[in-house]
Amino acid sequence: MYTGSRHFPQQGTRSRHQDKHVWQEVRKGPAEGQSQGSQPEPKKEPLDAQSKLLLAVNGLFGVGNALSGTFVNVYLWKSRGDFTLIGWFTLVHYFTMALTFWLAGKWVKEHNKMNCLRAGVTISAVFYLLVxxxxxxAADNFVLLGAVQGMSAGFFWLAFNVVYFEVTEPGNRDRFNGWAGLLGSGAGMLAxxxxxxxxxxxxxxxxxxxxFTISLVVFLxxxxxxxxxxxRETTxxxxxxxxxxxxxxxxxxxxKxxxxxxxxxxREGVFGFMIALLVYVHTGNEMKLGNYSLISSAVALVFFMLAGRYLKPHRRGRAMLIGASAMVLLILPFFWQVSFTTLLLFGxxxxxxxxxxxxxxxxxxxxLIGKDEESAKRREEYIVLRELSLNAGRLLGTGAFILVVSTTSSPLAMNWLLLAIGSSPLFAYYFMRKAVVTA
Known part of the structure; x- marks a missing residue:
C-alpha cells in the first residue's frame, strides 16, 4: 500500500511533492475565518487503472484465502482437537511473516517489488499444495506449514503495501481502503x-x-x-x-x-482464527461456519462501502473511537453464553x-509515511516498521492465547482472555490519536 523514485509521476502514481503538499494541507490548522470543524481536506480523487488492477490482485488473493483459509485451522483442529496446536501454528506463521518482511525489504527497495508480490501469491499456492x-x-507438519504460510503473507503484503502507497494518494486512500474492504468482505461472504x-x-x-485444490488454482x-x-522504479x-x-x-x-x-x-493475532474455530467447535458443522461467514461478511460489505464513501478525514478520530468501543462491548455477551447465536451477533x-x-x-x-519527500523516499522501511509492529502485537496476543489454553480449559478463562485481547483497539485509538496530534 506507496511512493518514491527519481522521476516520480508515472501513470498510476503521483509525485512525492504532491503527497507532501496534500499532507501539509491536511495537517495545518483552519484558515482565518474558518471554523475548527471545517479544516481543508484532501480533494477526492478517482482510482486509476493500476489501482483497480491492484485491487483485482488483492481480491484474488482474498478469494483464495477465504476459500480455504477459514477451514485450514478447522482441518488441523479436527486432526488433534487441540487449541494449543492451532496457537503454535499461528505463532510460527506470524514469526515467519515478520522475519520475511524485514529481510524482503531489501528486495523490494533495491530490486523488483513486483516479483516479490508474485512470490507471495505463488508461495500461497505452494502452501495449499503441501496441505x-x-x-x-498435515497437523504433524504444522511448523513447516506455518512457516510457508508466513512467507507467502510476508512477501505479498510487503509488496502490496508498497505498490498501494505508490498508486494512491491522500485524496483517494479512504476510497481504495473502502473498496479493498468491500472486496475482502465479498470474498469472505461467498467463498x-x-x-x-x-x-x-x-x-x-x-x-x-x-x-484446497481450488485455492491453489485461484492463487496461480x-x-x-x-x-x-x-x-515500478526502484531507488x-x-x-x-x-x-x-x-x-x-x-x-x-x-x-506512538x-x-x-x-x-x-x-487482537488480530487471536481473533483472526479463534472466532471461526469457536463457531465450528460449538456447531460441529462446516456449513454453519460457511453461513456465519456469509452473513457477517455481507454486513461488512455494506458497511465498508458506506464507510469508504462517507468517512471524512476530520471524522477519523471519532470513527475510530466508536468502532473500537463497539468491538469491545460486543464481547460481553460471551460471558452469558457462547453459542452460534451469540457468535453470529458478535460477527x-x-x-x-x-x-x-x-x-x-x-x-x-x-x-504519515507520505507526509514529506524524505519520508516517502523511505516508504519501504516504514512499511516494514508497520508490519513488524503489527506482527509483534500478533505474536504477543497469540503467545497469551497459548499460555492460557495450555494451562486451563475453563470457559470463563477463555472469555476473560477474549475480553482482554479484544480491548486492544481502544489502546490503538489512544496511541494513534496522540501520534496524529504530535505528527
Whole structure:
C-alpha cells in the first residue's frame, strides 16, 4: 500500500511533492475565518487503472484465502482437537511473516517489488499444495506449514503495501481502503459458504481436498494477473536499522504509531482464527461456519462501502473511537453464553463497526509515511516498521492465547482472555490519536 523514485509521476502514481503538499494541507490548522470543524481536506480523487488492477490482485488473493483459509485451522483442529496446536501454528506463521518482511525489504527497495508480490501469491499456492500432499498428516507438519504460510503473507503484503502507497494518494486512500474492504468482505461472504457447502455435501476428506485444490488454482490465476501490473522504479539503499532509529527518536510520531499498531495486532493475532474455530467447535458443522461467514461478511460489505464513501478525514478520530468501543462491548455477551447465536451477533456487530476503526487506522499510517519527500523516499522501511509492529502485537496476543489454553480449559478463562485481547483497539485509538496530534 506507496511512493518514491527519481522521476516520480508515472501513470498510476503521483509525485512525492504532491503527497507532501496534500499532507501539509491536511495537517495545518483552519484558515482565518474558518471554523475548527471545517479544516481543508484532501480533494477526492478517482482510482486509476493500476489501482483497480491492484485491487483485482488483492481480491484474488482474498478469494483464495477465504476459500480455504477459514477451514485450514478447522482441518488441523479436527486432526488433534487441540487449541494449543492451532496457537503454535499461528505463532510460527506470524514469526515467519515478520522475519520475511524485514529481510524482503531489501528486495523490494533495491530490486523488483513486483516479483516479490508474485512470490507471495505463488508461495500461497505452494502452501495449499503441501496441505494436499500431507493430507491427514498435515497437523504433524504444522511448523513447516506455518512457516510457508508466513512467507507467502510476508512477501505479498510487503509488496502490496508498497505498490498501494505508490498508486494512491491522500485524496483517494479512504476510497481504495473502502473498496479493498468491500472486496475482502465479498470474498469472505461467498467463498467460505461455497467451501462449507462442498465439504458437507461430500465425504469430508474429499471436500477439503477439493477446496484446497481450488485455492491453489485461484492463487496461480492471481500470479498471472499480477503480470499486468507495471514494473515500478526502484531507488535508494535499504536501511536495515531505520525501525530501531525510529523507536529511539523521542521526537517522531512513529513511537506512538508503533504502539498503536502493536495494540491492533494483539487482537488480530487471536481473533483472526479463534472466532471461526469457536463457531465450528460449538456447531460441529462446516456449513454453519460457511453461513456465519456469509452473513457477517455481507454486513461488512455494506458497511465498508458506506464507510469508504462517507468517512471524512476530520471524522477519523471519532470513527475510530466508536468502532473500537463497539468491538469491545460486543464481547460481553460471551460471558452469558457462547453459542452460534451469540457468535453470529458478535460477527454482525463487528462487521458493522470494524470499518470505522480499520479504514482510518490504515489511512493515517500511510499518510504519515507520505507526509514529506524524505519520508516517502523511505516508504519501504516504514512499511516494514508497520508490519513488524503489527506482527509483534500478533505474536504477543497469540503467545497469551497459548499460555492460557495450555494451562486451563475453563470457559470463563477463555472469555476473560477474549475480553482482554479484544480491548486492544481502544489502546490503538489512544496511541494513534496522540501520534496524529504530535505528527
Amino acid at each position: 494436499l500432499l500431507f493430507g491427514e498428516r 467460505p459458504w461455497i467451501s462449507g457447502f462442498l465439504i458437507t455435501r461430500m465425504e469430508s476428506a474429499t471436500g477439503y481436498r477439493l477446496i 490465476i492471481g500470479a498471472a494477473v499480477s503480470f499486468f501490473l507495471k514494473k 535508494g539503499t535499504y536501511e536495515w536499522g531505520l525501525s530501531w532509529r525510529c523507536l529511539r527518536n523521542k521526537e517522531t510520531a512513529w513511537r 504509531v508503533v504502539l498503536a499498531l502493536m495494540a491492533q495486532g494483539v 454482525i456487530g463487528v462487521a458493522m463497526f470494524f470499518p470505522l476503526y480499520s479504514i482510518p487506522m490504515t489511512t493515517l499510517v500511510f499518510d
